[in-house]
Every structure is written in C-alpha cells, then in structure tokens.
Amino acid sequence: xxxxxxxxxxxxxxxxxxxxxxxxxxxxxxxxxxxxxxxxxxxxxxxxxxxxxxxxxxxxxxxxxxxxxxxxxxxxxxxxxxxxxxxxxxxxxxxxxxxxxxxxxxxxxxxxxxxxxxxxxxxxxxxxxxxxxxxxxxxxxxxxxxxxxxxxxxxxxxxxxxxxxxxxxxxxxxxxxxxxxxxxxxxxxxxxxxxxxxxxxxxxxxxxxxxxxxxxxxxxxxxxxxxxxxxxxxxxxxxxxxxxxxxxxxxxxxxxxxxxxxxxxxxxxxxxxxxxxxxxxxxxxxxxxxxxxxxxxxxxxxxxxxxxxxxxxxxxxxxxxxxxxxxxxxxxxxxxxxxxxxxxxxxxxxxxxxxxxxxxxxxxxxxxxxxxxxxxxxxxxxxxxxxxxxxxxxxxxxxxxxxxxxxxxxxxxxxxxxxxxxxxxxxxxxxxxxxxxxxxxxxxxxxxxxxxxxxxxxxxxxxxxxxx
Numbered sequence: 001x002x003x004x005x006x007x008x009x010x011x012x013x014x015x016x017x018x019x020x021x022x023x024x025x026x027x028x029x030x031x032x033x034x035x036x037x038x039x040x041x042x043x044x045x046x047x048x049x050x051x052x053x054x055x056x057x058x059x060x061x062x063x064x065x066x067x068x069x070x071x072x073x074x075x076x077x078x079x080x081x082x083x084x085x086x087x088x089x090x091x092x093x094x095x096x097x098x099x100x101x102x103x104x105x106x107x108x109x110x111x112x113x114x115x116x117x118x119x120x121x122x123x124x125x126x127x128x129x130x131x132x133x134x135x136x137x138x139x140x141x142x143x144x145x146x147x148x149x150x151x152x153x154x155x156x157x158x159x160x161x162x163x164x165x166x167x168x169x170x171x172x173x174x175x176x177x178x179x180x181x182x183x184x185x186x187x188x189x190x191x192x193x194x195x196x197x198x199x200x201x202x203x204x205x206x207x208x209x210x211x212x213x214x215x216x217x218x219x220x221x222x223x224x225x226x227x228x229x230x231x232x233x234x235x236x237x238x239x240x241x242x243x244x245x246x247x248x249x250x251x252x253x254x255x256x257x258x259x260x261x262x263x264x265x266x267x268x269x270x271x272x273x274x275x276x277x278x279x280x281x282x283x284x285x286x287x288x289x290x291x292x293x294x295x296x297x298x299x300x301x302x303x304x305x306x307x308x309x310x311x312x313x314x315x316x317x318x319x320x321x322x323x324x325x326x327x328x329x330x331x332x333x334x335x336x337x338x339x340x341x342x343x344x345x346x347x348x349x350x351x352x353x354x355x356x357x358x359x360x361x362x363x364x365x366x367x368x369x370x371x372x373x374x375x376x377x378x379x380x381x382x383x384x385x386x387x388x389x390x391x392x393x394x395x396x397x398x399x400x401x402x403x404x405x406x407x408x409x410x411x412x413x414x415x416x417x418x419x420x421x422x423x424x425x426x427x428x429x430x431x432x433x434x435x436x437x438x439x440x441x442x443x444x445x446x447x448x449x450x451x452x453x454x455x456x457x458x459x460x461x462x463x464x465x466x467x468x
Contacts, residue, residue, distance in 0.1 A: 023235055031213065031214055034213060047284065088254050088388075099136060103205065110202070145390060267379075270379045270437075277430075282411055292418065294358055316369075334438050339435060340367035341363060364427070376398075408427075
C-alpha cells in the first residue's frame, strides 16, 4: 500500500533507488537553488547598512553615538516577534506562495530605506524589515527538512547558508561599484542607490520563486505537481518516515508541537548554542569598519578587501558540511570550527600587526560561518518527533538565538574603533560557550542512543538513532 514503510529488500531494489536519485536530483535543481537565491538577497537587503556606513549614510541621517548600533539591533527585535507565529502558520499554508510574498514585501521595505531622512525613520523601517524577513530562513529551512533526509540536510543547509556568506562577500564588491559609479546620479547618493538596486533584485527573485518552490510532500500544489512523478512522491514520503528517530509518535497539532518543543531540554541547549554562534559572528555588521581600521587604502579598497575572508568562509563551510554528511556527525563539526574562530579572535586581541589581524579575520569568518550551518541541521534532526514539533523547535531555536544578534552590536562601542578589543574578547568567550554546548549535547544524545538500542534489541525492531 502506498505510503507504508518499505522493506529493506524494496529499498535496495534498482527501481526504488533510481526513483530516490531522481527525486533528490530534481530537488537539487529547483528547490535548493531558489531558496539559496532568496536567502542571498535576504542578507543583501538586511546587511547593506554595513556598507552604507562607509558612505555618507550616518552623516546624511544625522546618526550620532550608538544610533547606528541601535539600527542594526532593532531589526532583530522585529525578527524575533514574528518568527514563531510565522513558522507555525507555515505548516498550514502553501510555502510556495507564502515565502515569495514575504520576499516581495521585504524587498519594497528595504528599498524604501533610500527615502529615510532621520534616525526615527530608519528605526521604523528596520523594525518592520525584521518582521517581514522573519518568515524566510526558518521557513526555507523547514521546507528543506521536509524533503531532505538528515544525512542529506547538512550539505543542503550549508549551500543555503552560503547564500548568507556570499551575500556578505559580494555586498562589499557591489557597494564598491555602486559608490564609485552612481554617486550623485539623479540626485541620489551611493548608499541610496545601493538599497534601491538590491531591493529590486530580491523582488525579481521572488517572482521566480512562485514557479519553482514546491509545497509539502503530501500537497497537490506548488512545483511538485509538475516536477515529481507519483512514484517519486511515494518514495519521498517513505524515506522521510524512515528517517525519523525511533521515538513514539505524538499527537499532530500545532499546539502539541509547540508543547513538545518547549518541554524538550535539548531545545534550550540548542538555543544557547546558536545564540553563542550568532554572538560570535557579531563582527558581520561591523566588518567593513574593522577592515577600514587596518588603513590599507581607500573606502573602495576596504570594501573589496572585505570579500576574501567570506569567500574563504564559504569554501570552508562546504568542506565541513560534506565531511559532516559523510561521517554522520555534527558535534565535532560545530565545535572544531568554533575553536578556529576563537583562535582568530585571540590573535586579533593579542597583536597590533595588521597582516596578522587580517589573516585572523579568515579564521573567525570561516569558523563562525561553517559552524552555524551545522546547528540548524543538527537541531532539525534531533527535535523531529513530529513535523509540528520540528517546525516549532527550529523556530524557537532560531527565534531566541536572535538575542545574540541583538546584544552583539553593543559590543562594538564607537570609542573602541578600530580594534574593537572588547568585542573580540566577548566573541572569543561565546565561541568557547558554543563548544561547551556541543559537548553537553553529544553526551545526552549518546545516552539516548544507548536506550534506543536496548529497546530495539528487546522489541526486535529496526531503530533510527540520533546523529551525534
């Protein structure tokens, strides 16, 4: 009967394996590229304020003291308020419509930053930008986790997350070109053109997404209706059922999913882990200013030099994700990159040598970003008793971890430029906190796996273990 779990013999058959390969290939050619593109624009639209800071942005808006820091931080307040409600709505609506609509709204809001004339106007735009951007990443990640198995998810999450890294890398190059070529065009400053151009780009990407995003496996809508055969859809259902950890099924409702997530202590350890990681890459909104402090050249040279550490970080993220999927391991693939990031922060604290500090930026950029992608896939694989629990848990983890993005901008006090010594020390401390969380989680999951193995031996049933 369609939808029942297949036997080992059926799964080993050429027909089943061929259908699974076709399914994954089709997802990799449609779902993955479009969410990657949208997430890249998500971060271009969110973080172009960091590049605008090197133009006349602060002067034109009359920003003084820590008002820039407040503008960076306030986006995450709106982001937190909207995220959990949005993720629970997502389980009951069509993501192929809901996510592109959110992208279109945030594109218009981001572009409207070009019309802002004051600090209060900037705060209003940034706050509402956080609200409309909130649905995208947890929603896109949840959609990926509905179609990809745990052993496939780390690499796909790293691909998705590379959109953030590459957006941050190319944002400096884009800004350098815009500031050099469009300053004063039609009476607008370079930073105004930057917001307009990147907002328009994400709007066009949202239009493409309507035709390429699938809905859920069981849905008869979205790209799945033209993309997948009936056999491929059946295989998709079976392999996701097989991939769930062997724990008792619970009631499937939004309310019960939230309660299951809240009661699971591992949810809160993942919150602390991801909040520590977010804090550790708090340098992101200040990296152009950090590089400018090296006094290596003009603002254009500074913006160009922000790209190599992020490009290196993207390459490292892919390598770590491939290794994690092949070895079926998560904890060490998070803690070791965070140890590398901690070393980078330590070098920045301990020396005034400019080449050494620039080299250190490669360490903390690659370490922080490589580790971050792994946390999402690990949490989704561990907290997956029901789809509703997975949606609630990943939203809670992503939501509360935003505290790291709220408080980290205040580490970068204006008076600490250009070294930002306090910020570097605190980011090093939170890197160590991330490592400790990984140790605790691995210990808990090892014990849980031992219990599952014992229960499997008694019942004689096949069990699926937690990924460590």
